[in-house]
Amino acid sequence: MRESNFHFPSTNKACVSITSALYDRRALDCTADLPLVNSLSHLNYLTTSSARIREILTTDGGLERLVRILRTTCVTEDTL
Numbered sequence: 897m898r899e900s901n902f903h904f905p906s907t908n909k910a911c912v913s914i915t916s917a918l919y920d921r922r923a924l925d926c927t928a929d930l931p932l933v934n935s936l937s938h939l940n941y942l943t944t945s946s947a948r949i950r951e952i953l954t955t956d957g958g959l960e961r962l963v964r965i966l967r968t969t970c971v972t973e974d975t976l
Contacts, residue, residue: 914938919949924961932965 914923914935919942923935942949953959 914942916941919952921956921958921961924958924965936965 912920912922912926913931914920916938919939923931924939926932926935939949943953953962
């Protein structure tokens with residue numbers, strides 16, 4: 897049986913994603929665009945539907961990581 901693929905070859909780092917059923921803080925540390933966008937999309941759903949996930953985000957450093965992601969994101973008029 898094939899093992900789960902938690903590796904992103906271009907950065908040589910583990911790649912863990914947040915799904916609609918699972919929150920994992922390590923997924924917010926991913927530097928690859930696609931897994932991070934997927935994780936943020938699922939995190940949006942989780943935070944709107946679960947008070948427990950919102951509480952965990954504030955205690956495990958996830959909220960601070962989200963603020964750092966927003967600071968480093970550049971939004972131009974073309975993307976709006």
